[in-house]
Amino acid sequence: MRGGLTIGEFAQLTHLSVRTLRRYHESGLLEPATVDPSTGYRYYSTGQIPSAQVIHRLRELDVPLAEVGKILATDDPGVRAELIAGHLDRLQTSLDRTRAAVNSLQRLLRPEPGELPVAVRSEPARLVAAITDVVELGNVLEWYDDAMDELDSVGGAGLAPPGGHYDNELFAAGHGRVLVYRVIAEPPTYGRVRPVKLPAVELAATVHHGAHDDIDVTYGRLGAWVVEHALAVAGPVHETYVVGPRDNPDPASWRTEIGWPVFRVA
Amino acid sequence: MRGGLTIGEFAQLTHLSVRTLRRYHESGLLEPATVDPSTGYRYYSTGQIPSAQVIHRLRELDVPLAEVGKILATDDPGVRAELIAGHLDRLQTSLDRTRAAVNSLQRLLRPEPGELPVAVRSEPARLVAAITDVVELGNVLEWYDDAMDELDSVGGAGLAPPGGHYDNELFAAGHGRVLVYRVIAEPPTYGRVRPVKLPAVELAATVHHGAHDDIDVTYGRLGAWVVEHALAVAGPVHETYVVGPRDNPDPASWRTEIGWPVFRVA
DNA sequence: TCTGCGGTCTCCCGCCGGGAGAGGGTCAAG
DNA sequence: CTTGACCCTCTCCCGGCGGGAGACCGCAGA
Numbered sequence: 216m217r218g219g220l221t222i223g224e225f226a227q228l229t230h231l232s233v234r235t236l237r238r239y240h241e242s243g244l245l246e247p248a249t250v251d252p253s254t255g256y257r258y259y260s261t262g263q264i265p266s267a268q269v270i271h272r273l274r275e276l277d278v279p280l281a282e283v284g285k286i287l288a289t290d291d292p293g294v295r296a297e298l299i300a301g302h303l304d305r306l307q308t309s310l311d312r313t314r315a316a317v318n319s320l321q322r323l324l325r326p327e328p329g330e331l332p333v334a335v336r337s338e339p340a341r342l343v344a345a346i347t348d349v350v351e352l353g354n355v356l357e358w359y360d361d362a363m364d365e366l367d368s369v370g371g372a373g374l375a376p377p378g379g380h381y382d383n384e385l386f387a388a389g390h391g392r393v394l395v396y397r398v399i400a401e402p403p404t405y406g407r408v409r410p411v412k413l414p415a416v417e418l419a420a421t422v423h424h425g426a427h428d429d430i431d432v433t434y435g436r437l438g439a440w441v442v443e444h445a446l447a448v449a450g451p452v453h454e455t456y457v458v459g460p461r462d463n464p465d466p467a468s469w470r471t472e473i474g475w476p477v478f479r480v481a
Numbered sequence: 482m483r484g485g486l487t488i489g490e491f492a493q494l495t496h497l498s499v500r501t502l503r504r505y506h507e508s509g510l511l512e513p514a515t516v517d518p519s520t521g522y523r524y525y526s527t528g529q530i531p532s533a534q535v536i537h538r539l540r541e542l543d544v545p546l547a548e549v550g551k552i553l554a555t556d557d558p559g560v561r562a563e564l565i566a567g568h569l570d571r572l573q574t575s576l577d578r579t580r581a582a583v584n585s586l587q588r589l590l591r592p593e594p595g596e597l598p599v600a601v602r603s604e605p606a607r608l609v610a611a612i613t614d615v616v617e618l619g620n621v622l623e624w625y626d627d628a629m630d631e632l633d634s635v636g637g638a639g640l641a642p643p644g645g646h647y648d649n650e651l652f653a654a655g656h657g658r659v660l661v662y663r664v665i666a667e668p669p670t671y672g673r674v675r676p677v678k679l680p681a682v683e684l685a686a687t688v689h690h691g692a693h694d695d696i697d698v699t700y701g702r703l704g705a706w707v708v709e710h711a712l713a714v715a716g717p718v719h720e721t722y723v724v725g726p727r728d729n730p731d732p733a734s735w736r737t738e739i740g741w742p743v744f745r746v747a
Numbered sequence: 748t749c750t751g752c753g754g755t756c757t758c759c760c761g762c763c764g765g766g767a768g769a770g771g772g773t774c775a776a777g
Numbered sequence: 778c779t780t781g782a783c784c785c786t787c788t789c790c791c792g793g794c795g796g797g798a799g800a801c802c803g804c805a806g807a
Contacts, residue, residue, distance in 0.1 A: 220708065223653075223754065227714065228704035230652040230697050233755085234795070254802060255756055261705035268698055269589055275582040279792075292590075299590075303583065310576070316541035317569065323535055324561070386496040389766090431496050432534055438494035439527035442486065448493065487774095489783065499784085500766070520773060521785055546764075655795090 219248050219258035229267040236267075244270055244284055278302050319429035331436045333421045335446075335477065338413075338453075344369060344402035345411035347394035352385055355393060362395045362407070363461070369408050374398050378455040380413075383448070392451070418453060419446060420474035426466035433473060441477055450476035485514050485524035495533040502533075510536055510550055544568050585695035597702045599687045601712075601743065604679075604719075610635060610668035611677035613660035618651055621659060628661045628673070629727070635674050640664050644721040646679075649714070658717070684719060685712060686740035692732035699739060707743055716742035 226233045239245040240257060245267055247257035266287070273283045282302070289295045346362040363377065375398040385391030394411070402410035419441050423433040434452075441448065456462075457470040492499045505511040506523060511533055513523035532553065539549045548568070555561045612628040629643065641664040651657030660677070668676035685707050689699040700718075707714065723736040 221754075224708075224714075226653055227649050228701055228708075230700065232653055232655075232794085235793085237756090238793075251802095256802075257755085261708050264701040264705055265589070265698075268701055269586070271697075272582050272586040272589060274793085276579060276586070281792095296590075299586070306579065306583075310579075313542060313572065313576075316538050317572075320535070320538040320542070320565070323531070323538060324558075324565075383493055387492060387498060431537075432531075434496065435494055435530040435534055439530055442490075442494075442527050448490075487783075498765085501764085503785090504765075517773095522773080523784085540764085 219260045222247070222257045222259065225259040225263070225267070228261075229264055229271065231267060231271060239267075239270060239280075242280055242284065244280060244287065273302075276302060276306060315426070315428035318426075319432070322429055323432065331421055331433070331440055333419055333437060333440045335417060335419045338416050338418045338474075340415040341398065341413045342402055343396040343411055343413055344399045344408050345394050345396035345413075346407045346409070347392060347411070348407075349390060350385070350393045352389045352391075355381075355385070358393065359395060365406055366395060366397050366408060367461075369397075369403055369405050370399065374400075376455050376457045376459075378453060380451040380453055382451045394451075416450060416453075416476040417478060418474040419444075419477045420453075420472055422457070423471045423473055424467075425469055427469075427471070430471065430473070437473060437475060441475055446477040446479055448475050449478050485526045488513070488523045488525065491525040491529070491533070494527075494530055495537065497533060497537060505533075505536065505546075508546055508550065510546060510553065539565075539568075542568060542572060581692070581694035585698070588695060589698065597687055597699070597706055599685055599703060599706045601683060601685045604682050604684045604740075606681040607664065607679045608668055609662035609677055609679055610665045610674050611660050611662035611679075612673045612675070613658060613677070614673075615656060616651070616659045618655045618657075621647075621651070624659065625661060631672055632661060632663050632674060633727075635663075635669055635671050636665065640666075642721050642723045642725075644719060646717040646719055648717045660717075682716065682719075682742040683744060684740040685710075685743045686719075686738055688723070689737045689739055690733075691735055693735075693737070696737065696739070703739060703741060707741055712743040712745055714741050715744050 220228070222233050222236055225231075226236055229236075231239075236245065236259075237257070240247060245263065248260040248263060249258045250256070251258070270283055270287070273286065274280075278286070282298070286295055286298050289298065344366060346366060348358065348362075350358045359379065366377065377395065377397045379396070380392075380394040382391035382393065385393065396411065396413070402408075404410065419437065421433065421437050421440075423430050438448075453472075453474040453476070455472040455474075457472055458468055459471070460466075460469070463469070486494070488499050488502055491497075492502055495502075497505075502511065502525075503523075506513060511529065514526040514529060515524045516522065517524070535553070536549055539552065540546075544552070548564070552561055552564050555564065610632060612632060614624065614628075616624045625645065632643065643661065643663045645662070646658075646660040648657035648659065651659065662677065662679070668674075670676065685703065687699065687703050687706075689696050704714075719738075719740040719742070721738040721740075723738055724734055725737070726732075726735070729735070
């Protein structure tokens with residue numbers, strides 16, 4: 216009587232490859248039921264088939280092996296469900312991103328529009344209620360929603376559209392300083408909210424219409440305009456949410472003013 | 482006057498990283514407008530921004546760089562649209578797979594069923610009309626649909642449910658021999674269809690209910706049963722599509738008999 | 748008991764797209 | 778001319794898997 220199923224037999228039963236099973240052993244995800252100490256042969260039991268299949272499913276969902284390990288190591292089914300739910304959330308966001316990319320690609324590939332209306336204007340210094348932090352590029356949307364909620368709870372909605380400043384490093388390095396603000400007569404200090412004085416700048420600005428799926432296209436066109444008018448970029452991007460998701464659920468109605476602080480070159 | 486935008490400036494305008502732009506140059510996807518021959522500095526023009534953004538979008542859709550190159554190299558917008566449509570198709574399939582994995586995972590994690598009803602029966606040798614080929618694991622579904630269409634066109638639907646044999650290597654190595662058949666009184670030779678004599682086997686069989694999302698779970702349970710009854714696997718998997726997508730569009734109604742040829746061990 | 752063959756062992760490399768850092772040259776403002 | 782930001786190339790690393798080499802093991806037939 217042998218100790219159990221050989222790795223090849225087990226592979227056949229689970230539709231995993233022999234190599235993959237060895238890797239799962241190596242990384243501690245799926246220990247063979249017994250390992251012959253003299254030959255090193257791995258032997259599996261039929262009871263391990265369900266575990267192998269759970270791992271298989273999680274991998275199909277692109278859950279990293281390390282995360283799979285964490286999920287399997289948890290006995291508490293509640294925590295486990297939570298971890299999995301987290302991954303499904305991330306899956307959903309990546310799906311949304313894919314959809315956005317498809318839409319934007321289709322727009323990019325059809326002929327396209329005329330001149331981009333850009334205006335350069337002097338933005339005066341302003342005292343506003345702001346929340347600021349260094350944020351990962353992937354978490355910006357989430358962070359923004361949180362921060363804007365907190366900002367709204369302090370009041371001042373409706374006076375002027377809210378806005379945000381996004382450090383250029385955010386896109387270059389994947390993380391950078393972000394600041395969102397609301398215009399309030401007497402900016403309070405509350406929670407993460409602080410009164411902040413935004414400096415005066417020359418702003419080359421245009422308006423992006425619609426969802427933010429392809430706002431970077433408008434950025435590109437604005438940037439081209441700036442360069443072609445012998446200006447140079449000097450500071451974080453300014454966005455003003457003239458009409459946003461909080462004003463109207465229909466993305467087609469959204470209006471976002473985007474602006475780059477500029478100065479004239481030689 | 483400089484030759485154009487430095488790589489850093491261009492990166493800022495396109496929201497791509499400097500390193501990524503260098504790689505795109507290296508792989509010929511996006512040549513800088515000019516390269517200073519003495520210093521090696523890359524200089525870009527504002528006109529290259531749209532190209533960079535198209536590349537960016539395609540990469541967001543996980544199109545490999547080589548494919549992106551092909552797409553950009555094509556001037557014919559029709560061909561281009563075709564290539565992109567192909568990728569969107571693949572995206573759709575991968576999305577379907579993801580959905581299936583999510584469903585199956587949820588089923589895997591909740592408590593679970595009783596005994597699996599397995600029967601061992603003697604399958605007599607049969608002469609059938611079959612199409613067979615060596616197929617990549619990823620293309621099996623597509624191949625199956627094609628082959629079954631061709632088989633149907635030869636006739637014989639309705640006499641007995643169709644079936645398929647899947648070499649075990651298919652799952653181990655990612656490619657293997659697949660055979661689909663229909664029972665016809667006098668199997669013809671037509672197109673890819675050939676008369677094939679299926680050998681007699683002892684078959685350990687059970688029925689999988691519902692969509693094939695988690696048919697491998699049933700395979701695992703069948704395999705466990707086989708092992709625990711001191712049997713061993715000897716040949717390709719047999720599937721019989723008792724009720725399939727061509728009989729009833731509702732996956733819940735599908736019935737697939739799966740069987741492993743077995744022989745008794747010591 | 749020997750032999751042969753297929754299964755299994757370990758170890759190293761390649762693939763992809765990108766990140767990170769080293770070590771050195773270049774540009775432009777003060 | 779110095780300084781500091783920018784740019785150059787080169788090399789290594791990551792995750793998850795496949796491929797292959799070279800050696801050992803298990804088992805059946807002679």
